[in-house]
Amino acid sequence: MEKVFIIGIVASGKTTLAKRLSEKIKVPWYELDCIVHHQTAAGRYKRTAEEQMEVINNIDMNGSWIFEGTDRESYRxxxxxxxxIIFLDTPLWKRKLRIFTRFLKQKIGIEPCHYKSDLKMLNRMYQWTRDFESKRESFEARLLPHKSKVIRLTDSRSLHFVT
Incomplete structure (x- = not known):
């Protein structure tokens, strides 16, 4: 495993798995949200698809990597x-609970985030989850051509597949 793409919907455990896997196999990991939404001294802005690809290609040129993120056309x-490819297919009930728990932790200041944690964002996360479930079939179809390198996990703590 030298180039790992961890993909899943909001609150599936992508970041947790990326951190743990990075530690275990000694490969740097990158949050795709931070590549899409770049933080500068002037604030946070969304990179164009071309800018995102430039960042991804620069990281790729340096060798091994772990990227984690949701399914976006700009980095398919x-x-x-x-x-x-690790598809984190965490049960829907668990993702919904994690979204709400994360929101509460961010509101009381015990979990940092790169975005404005408010009710609008909470709603968006639930909407993204509904959208993913309604379009799951097309997502699964995109994975099919890569099935020989896809590992499906239902829990981010499942690292037993790494030797």
């Missing part, structure tokens, strides 16, 4: 680039 090239 990672499905081709990765030698391993």
């Amino acid at each position: 090239c990672l499905l081709e680039m990765a030698d391993t």
